[in-house]
Amino acid sequence: MSEQSLRDLLRDRAAEVEEADLAGAAWARARRTRQRRVTAVASAAVVAVVASGAAVVATGGGDGPGPTSPTPQTTTPPVPTATAGTGPVPHAVRAGRQHGAEIWWAPEKSAEVALPVRDVDGVPETIDLSAGAPPHRPGMTATAAFTVLAEDGQERVVLLGSDASTYSLDTSRLDPVADEGGNRFVSLGDQGLAPDGRHVFFRQVSSLEVYDLMTGKWTSIDTPDWVAEGARWQIESAAAGLGGEPPAADAATIWVPEVLGEEDGPGTVYRPSGQGLRTDWIAHYDLWEAAGAEPYGPQALDPLGIHLSGFGPATAQQMFPTVELVDPDGARVMGADVVVTRDQSFSNLSVLVLPFGGADGARWNACCPVVGWLGGPETVLLESHGNEWRVLGWDVGTRRLWRVTEVVGWVPGQDSVVGRWAALGPR
Amino acid sequence: MTTDEESFRLWAAERQLALLRTAVLLTGDQHRAEDLVQEALTTVALRWRRLRAGHPEAYARQVIVRGNISAWRKRRREVLAADPSDTPTAGVADHTPATERRIALDQALASLTPKQRAVVVLRYYDDLTERATADVLGVSIGTVKSQTHLALTRLRQAAPELAELLGEES
Numbered sequence: 001m002s003e004q005s006l007r008d009l010l011r012d013r014a015a016e017v018e019e020a021d022l023a024g025a026a027w028a029r030a031r032r033t034r035q036r037r038v039t040a041v042a043s044a045a046v047v048a049v050v051a052s053g054a055a056v057v058a059t060g061g062g063d064g065p066g067p068t069s070p071t072p073q074t075t076t077p078p079v080p081t082a083t084a085g086t087g088p089v090p091h092a093v094r095a096g097r098q099h100g101a102e103i104w105w106a107p108e109k110s111a112e113v114a115l116p117v118r119d120v121d122g123v124p125e126t127i128d129l130s131a132g133a134p135p136h137r138p139g140m141t142a143t144a145a146f147t148v149l150a151e152d153g154q155e156r157v158v159l160l161g162s163d164a165s166t167y168s169l170d171t172s173r174l175d176p177v178a179d180e181g182g183n184r185f186v187s188l189g190d191q192g193l194a195p196d197g198r199h200v201f202f203r204q205v206s207s208l209e210v211y212d213l214m215t216g217k218w219t220s221i222d223t224p225d226w227v228a229e230g231a232r233w234q235i236e237s238a239a240a241g242l243g244g245e246p247p248a249a250d251a252a253t254i255w256v257p258e259v260l261g262e263e264d265g266p267g268t269v270y271r272p273s274g275q276g277l278r279t280d281w282i283a284h285y286d287l288w289e290a291a292g293a294e295p296y297g298p299q300a301l302d303p304l305g306i307h308l309s310g311f312g313p314a315t316a317q318q319m320f321p322t323v324e325l326v327d328p329d330g331a332r333v334m335g336a337d338v339v340v341t342r343d344q345s346f347s348n349l350s351v352l353v354l355p356f357g358g359a360d361g362a363r364w365n366a367c368c369p370v371v372g373w374l375g376g377p378e379t380v381l382l383e384s385h386g387n388e389w390r391v392l393g394w395d396v397g398t399r400r401l402w403r404v405t406e407v408v409g410w411v412p413g414q415d416s417v418v419g420r421w422a423a424l425g426p427r
Numbered sequence: 428m429t430t431d432e433e434s435f436r437l438w439a440a441e442r443q444l445a446l447l448r449t450a451v452l453l454t455g456d457q458h459r460a461e462d463l464v465q466e467a468l469t470t471v472a473l474r475w476r477r478l479r480a481g482h483p484e485a486y487a488r489q490v491i492v493r494g495n496i497s498a499w500r501k502r503r504r505e506v507l508a509a510d511p512s513d514t515p516t517a518g519v520a521d522h523t524p525a526t527e528r529r530i531a532l533d534q535a536l537a538s539l540t541p542k543q544r545a546v547v548v549l550r551y552y553d554d555l556t557e558r559a560t561a562d563v564l565g566v567s568i569g570t571v572k573s574q575t576h577l578a579l580t581r582l583r584q585a586a587p588e589l590a591e592l593l594g595e596e597s
Contacts, residue, residue, distance in 0.1 A: 003551060006579075009532050009589070010552040012525070014448035017457070022447070022465045023439030027432050029465075030472035178565055294473070320476075335431065335476055365477045 091399040093328040099290040101349035118402035130409035136167035138216030141197035147186040149416040191232040194252040197422035199272045203228045230257040291321035297369030314377030316370040350397045452548045496541045535586035543578035
């Protein structure tokens, strides 16, 4: 009776609310947001750039040689024609120039298993995220860091060490966290592993907790509430464009936004030790403006380009175009995920379209975060998520696609997985 | 076959009033409510491909509820004095009993924390279960139970004229 009375009171009150047309502007606003968020991160006031890496939510993996790994394979291999003597090898197919970019169409997910394998130093054939990995011992950097969030809310952090083995990391000192909207997120986000693989940071409500994988020491960096959510690693590149020396080994720094929820604008740069260095401004530029493409996941910059190019590093980003694309057979396709790459001239765009494929073997929405560049602007590594999670390589602007590794030890539909990769290639 | 934009517009036009009503009850302010719904619809639009086959309204409601709590947190840091528009005017006279009840309800709801208010609105206006309410708020069922008890107690204290309607136990 009393509950019903409260319901009646609330309904009477709600009935007085007059309708307002809010739906009409939402789509246009979303489109503008997509365009604004297309990123090509650059630093306007200070020469510091975000470097490499990639992320996964509820799916992905990636690959990349570990921080101490030798120079990865960078020579241009021939186009494979067969896989282990079993029929034709899948490859990308060119679909012409569309919306200012060269379009290439990847095979469906079910064909990935037939792609030729490309070995990458420091990355095993499979990466197992199952519980029970031996504990990480200080002294070993990481090639990748993953958090597996199970349905029951339990998290486990798994590191891919520079020796290509997996290790667990004890994070019991951390609290569960949610973003400023109240949405639960894993404390090791898609930006948490440093490009040099030495540190990982974990986001807390009012701090970043930084773990040094070499010394085993934790450092706490105080932040205003919630803003740590937007923190990311950078590589200092004072030498960029100046012909100077490569950055020092400890040149990975953390940028923390000043404003909650902002992805660009002013922020504070910290050393992993917690020392504040300066205020830094990050600006965003549209990467594939002609397609109104919305970015997903981190952007990967070629770490060599950061230091050696006078123009800027080659850039790769998973995106969702808001325009139709035409496949190699002439069919119009709306809603496919793509990986967009831009070369160092800032003018040439090459796009790999990742079609969904069939119902059983479909790629997931936002399937394909970029892992990073494989030692230069020729090969980009990307994830392909579905019920199977693989890392693929694409020799940009060619038909050559590769299978690099498979990430196992998680349960599709039950576990959410977030991953972050260190910079690929020599540092 | 409808495009993403067409299907979104159809859905949003159909559900915006229901979402706005929830938002007004959560905030007590028409303009803030419209801002929250606008933001929620935009968020849904950004994710429409993934949400359209699922439960976009539930997602939008979650964005509204959590957005309101988040905004309250930020305002709490930024504003030392309460915004007068947050507190309905007391002592309004010469109204019909229905109007007086409505004003009393607004005042009583304003005395709740955003989370308590959300629990009341989600449980008693949107008729969500305790589990669904917990999911929207990102809290445990136990928290929903305790917040509900606290909220109803506070409502009775804040609006004695509604106490009879609300009863001693809810």
